[in-house]
Amino acid sequence: MGAGSTVDRGANRVRIDLTNTLPTPYQFGRVFISTQTSSNMHLPRNPPQIDLILSDERESRAVLSEGIKEYAKDFNRRYLHWSEVRRRDTGPFDPDAVWARMKLARMDSSIALVFGNTHYHYSISDRIMKMLHEFDMRASVGLFPDTIDPHRKVYYSVSSLMEESIASSQMEGAVTTTKNAKEMLRKNIRPKDKSERMIVNNYKAMRFIKDHTEQPLTPELIRDIHRIVTEGTLDEGCMGVFRDNDDVVVQDSLSGEVFHHPIPMDEVESAVQQLCDFINDEEEFLHPVIKGIVLHYAIAYIHPFEDGNGRVARTLFYWYELKSGYWLMEYLALSRYIKDHKGRYEESYVFGETDGNDMTYFILYNLRALMDSVDKFEDYLKRKIEEERSMKVKLSDYGLNDRQVRIITSLMAGGTTTVRSIQNQYQVSLNTARADVRLMSEVGLLTETGREVNTKVYSWSGKKI
Template identity: 40%
Template sequence: MIERPPILTDSLKALDWTTLCESDIAYLNKLQDDYVYWSDIKYKKTPSGIEGINLWAFLKKLRESKNIKVYHPYHLAFSLTNKMMRLCHEFDMKFGGLWGSESIIPQRNRERYLIGSIMEEAISSSQMEGASTTRKVAKDMLRKKIAPKDKSQRMIYNNYQTINYLSTHIDKPLSIELICKIHSLITDQTLDNPKDSGHFRENNYVVVGNAITGEVVHTPPDYLEIAQAMQWLVEFANTNDINYFIHPVIKAAIVHFFIAYIHPFVDGNGRTARALFHWFMLKEGYWLTEYLSISRIIYHSKASYEKAFLKVEADNNDMSYFITYHLDALNKSFEELKKYISKKTAEQKDMSRLLRIGNINQRQAEIIYMFLEDEKLVLTVKDVSSRLIVSPTTAKHDIQGLVNRGIISEISFNKQKKGYIQGPSFSSAIDKVT
C-alpha cells in the first residue's frame, strides 16, 4: 500500500492563494504538471519556505480549481494540467491525420511493422497478467501459426486475435455487447469457468491484490452496480458532453481506468481495459496507435502503473495520477517506435548494399541479412514466408535461387521438412560487398 494524504482541516482549506509569491506559484505549477503525490512532496519546500501539509493544501486548492467531475457515483474526477494539454496536442499531430503517414513509417514496410507491433502488444499485455512464455517462443507461435500449447501461449494468442478483431470494428459505437465480445476473445479457454468468458461477474468474490504480499489493494464495486456503471461507460465513450470537452486521448485513458476500477469480469480485466484503450484510440482516428505497443512500456514500468491506480484511490478518486502516467507511457511508446524505425531504416540500407552481390532481389537480400545477423540461423520456407509477408510459393522461389548459387544450403529435418543454413558461397558473396 501507499501512504494516504493527510485530511485537510477547514483552516488549511482556507489558506489564501494571494499570499503566495510568484516563485511559489511557479513551483506549485511545476508540481501540478508532474502531478506529484503527497509522499513525494511532504518534505519539500517552496522558494519562500512553505512546506509539508501547507504545501499540500495549496496544491490541492490548485487542483480543485481545475477539477472535472466524470462519474459521480464513485466521485471519479481529474484535474486538467498544462502537461496533459501539451501532450494531447502532440498526439494530435503525431498519431492522426497525414502528418506521420509518409514521414515516420515507410510505405513499403508498413504492413511488416504493423504485424510486429501487434505481436509485441499482444505479448506484453499478456505477460503483465502472468503469461510466462518467452518473447521468442511467442513470436514463433504467432508467425508460424502454431496452436497454443499452454495457458500462457493461449493468452498471447487470444490477445493477438483480439487486436486484429478490434482494427476491423472501429466503425462501430461502443456497446455492452462489444465489451463482452472483447472479453470473450481475450479469455477464450483461459478461465477456470468457461461460462465466465464474455459475461459480467455475478458475485463479489474478486479483489485486486499484491502478488508478492497478498495484500488487498483494491476492492471493486458491488457486482449489482456493474450494469449501471458499464452503461455509463458506453454513453461516455459514444458522446461528447455539451458542458465540457474531454480530449479523446484523455477519454481513452479514462476508459482504460474505468474498466480496471469496476473490474466487471472475474478475470481478464486488465487485458480488456488495454484492448479497449487501443480500440478507442483507433476509433478516434489515431491510426498510429496500431504501430505502438503501449503495453510494452507499461510492462517495463509495472510498479508505476500499479501505483498510479493506488494513488487515485488514496487521493479521493483523482484519476489525474493515472491519466498522467498513461500519457507519459504513450509518449514513451511513440519515442520507442521512432527508434525502432530508425534502426530498421539503417538495416534496410545494409540490405540494399547486399543487392550489389548481383542477380538477387530485395527479398533475397533480406534473407541473406537474416543469416548475416545470426550465423547459426536455420530457416524454413514458412519462416521466410511469415517474416517477409509473402506466399510460401514466393518464399520457396527466393530461397531456391540462393540455394542454386550456394549462398545458402538445404538441410533435411526429416523426409518431408527442409531447413536452410548458410551455404559454402555465403562468405565470399558477402566479401564482395564489404
Template identity: 35%
Template sequence: MKIPLSPPSIDELMMAVTPEMLPRFPLLNLGPLANGQYLHWDELRHRPPPEGLNHKTWWLALRMARSSNAQALPFKDKHGKPFNYSLPEPLLKNLHEIDRGAGLIPSGSKNAALRAEQGRYLMGSLIEEAITSSQLEGASTERRVAETMLREGRKPRTLSERMIFNNFEAMRTSHTLCEDKLEPAHVIELQRVLTQDTLEYPEDCGHLRTRDDIEVVAPNDERLVLHRPPLAREIPERLQKICEFANAPVSEGNFIHPVVRAILLHFMIGYDHPFADGNGRTARTLFYWYMARQGYWLTEYLSISRILRKAPAQYARAYLLTETDAGDTTYFLLYQTRVILDGLAALYDYLEQKQREQTRLSAQLRNLHTRDKQLNHRQTALLSHALKRPDEYFTIESHQRSHQVAYATARSDLLALAAQGLLVETLHGGRKRVFYPAQDLHERLENSTPHQL
C-alpha cells in the first residue's frame, strides 16, 4: 500500500496556467468530475487530460469547480484547517439509492418479508457484524465457534471470543446508547463495552487517550505509518464537537443529509482516535446508532465490516485521500456509500436465498403437523439449519435468542419437534438440556405424511 501523492500547491498550479487560460475554464464545462469520477490527483495524473490541457491545468479546473460547491464542516484537521465536502452526482445517486434501499422509504416485498421475521434476521446480522468487525481488529476465532457462543449466550473463553462478544453486546444495545443527546460520556462508555478485558493496557478501557505516541499503520505493512492523530490534549474538545454534530437537528442551518452525517461521525472518530484502542469498532457502532436513529432501520441488518474486511487497504485509502487533498471528505463519503450499497445488495441476495430455501423446505413440510398445527416459521428455520449442520445442537436459550421470543415460546417449539422425533433431547454434561437433529432427519422430512412420520 502506498500513501496517495498530494496535489500540487496552488502556487505551482497557477504557474502552469497562462492568464489567457483562466477565463476559458468555465467554458470547458468540466465540473468536479473527471470522466464521470471524483478522482484524486494521485489517480488523475495517470489519465489523459482533455485536449488543450495538461495534468496541472486539468486539476486546477477541477479544484475550482469543487471549491465553488464545497461546504465547510465544523471539524478541523490536526493542523487547524477545516474539513469540507461536496455533493457530486455519483454521491447524490448513492444517497438516493440508500434512501430507497435502507428502509427510510417503505417499499417492496423484500422489506415486508424482513419485517415479518425480523427477530431471526436481526440476530444473524448482529452476529455477522460482531465477528467481522472483531476480525478487522485481529480476532481469529473460528466463525462457527463464535456463532455458537453468541447464540447460546455462553461466556467467552479466549481473547478473540471476548472481542466478538463485546462487539455483539455493543451492537445489540447501541439503540439505548443515549435517551436524548449524545454526550462524550456515552461514547466513552461505548468504547468501554467494546474493549473490556481485551486490551494490553487495561487502563485504556473506558478512558480517553492520554498519549501522543499513537500511529496508524498500513494493514499489510506495520512499518508504513498512515496517520498520526491529533494531540491527546485536544481530544476532549474534539469529542464534544463530534457529539454536537450528532445532536444537531437535521434541518437546522445548512442541511446535511443524515447518511452523510452518519458517515462523517464514523470518519471523525477514526481520524481523531480519541482512544488508545477500539476506535474503529467505536466508529462503526456510532454509525449504526445514528442511522437507526434517523429511521434507516434496515441498516441494523447490514454487516458493514464484512465488506470492509474484504479490502481493508481501500478503507484506509479512503481516509488518506481526504487527508492528502485539503480535508475533502467527499472521497470517504463516496467510498462508504458504496460500502453501504454493497451491504444492502448482499442483504437482499441473502433474503432471496433464504426465501428460496424456505420455499423448498415448506414444500417438504407442508404435510407435516405437530398436534394438528402446521410448523411455525421458527421451527422451519431451525430444521433448515439442522439439515445443513447435522452435528450441531440447539438449546432453548439459543432458539430464544435467535428468534427474539419468550423462553416459554422457544421451549414449546423445541419440545414439539422432539415429540415428532425430528429432534432428540438429551443432557449435555449431565445438566444442560440440549436438542440434537435426529440422525434420520432428512429421511423423516422426505417421507412425512399428514399427522405421521
C-alpha cells in the first residue's frame, strides 16, 4: 500500500496510512488510523448495564412500575440511543431506569446473529414494518408510466448507476464534481487520477453485480467485487485479498478518540463464510431489505480488506436487493443520500456498536435513505418526462426518435457529447450512436466543437426551434 493513500471508509470510517502524511510525531508505521472527517462526532457514552440497575431494589421497582411504561414506549418508538435518552425529560424517573425498561422491551423482540465470534442483534418494530410495507408497495406498483419505452428505462438506469458510483466514491474522499465525473463515465474517458479511478471502478462494480445476481454470496464473489473497486488504487497483493494484519483502529484524526477495533484477522475467514451462509439461507424468511442492510453492516464491521470495505458493503447491498427482485434499486442512488447525511450514517453505526451491536439503528437509517431515494427519483422522473414531452413537441419537425430528443434536451442544458458517450449512456451499438450523431448534425441541431483524444466532440448548435 502506498504511503499517504486513502484506505477506507466503512459504514463510519476512513482508514488512511499516515506514513508521510502527518508531522513526524504522528507517524505510526503500519498502524492505520481511521478518521471522522465530516461530522465532528464523538463516541457516545456507553449505555448503563441493566443487570446492575435491576439489582438495586428501588430502581427495579421503578423499572417495573406502570408509570415508566409510556416513557419507554415513546422512546422505543423512535428507537433512541442511550446518549439521547439521558438528555430527555423522563419526569420523576431516573433515565437509567427508563433505559432499563426500554431494553427489557427490546430484548423481547430482539433477534440474535453471530458471525465469527461477534454477536449482533436487531429488532423489527412497527415503525420498521410500516417502512418496509411502503417500500414494497412503491416497488411493486412501479414508478414508470405505461407509455414509457424500454430504451428510456435503460437511460435512467445507467444514469442512476453513475450517480451511485460517483456519490459512493465521493464519500471515500474522491475529489471531483458530479458533473465532471458523469462526463468522464459517459465519454469513457480514461481516469487521470485516483479520485477518477475510484469512480470508474465503482461504476464497473455496479455493472458487474447486475450480471451476477443468479449466484449465491460467496467469499469469492466478495473478493471479486473488492478487486474491481480497488483496481489501480491499491497494491496488487491487497486486491481481492482479506487483510493479514490487525494494524488498524477506527479513530478520530484530531482527538484520537477510537470508535472501532475491527475483528482479529484470524477470524475474518470464518466470519465472512458464516455471513455468506446466513445470506444464502432461505429456510427462514427475513425481509430482503433487512437482510441486505445486515449484510452492509456486517461487512463494514468485519472489515475484511485493507481498503474499500465501505464501497464493497454498499455494492453488496445493491447486489442482494437486485438478486431479491427489487429492480427498483437500479434507479436509486442511495449513496447520494448517505453522502448528504453522512453524520447520521456514521452515528447510526456507532450507536449500534456501543449498544451491543444493535443493528436496528442502522436499519432505520437505511430505510429512511431508501424512501428518500425513491422520492428523489420520482421527482426527477416526473420532471424529465415533462421536459422531454415539451421538447418532443418543439422538435417534431426534425424526425427525431425519443433517444435523439433526450440527447438534444440534455445538450441544450449545457455540456458536450461524443459518439462513445451516446453509446455508453443509452446502451446502444456504436453504429446506432454514429447514426444518431449523423442525423442530428444533418438537421442542424448538433455542431462539432472540438476533439478529445482524436474523438469528435459535439454541442448543441444553438439553432432556433
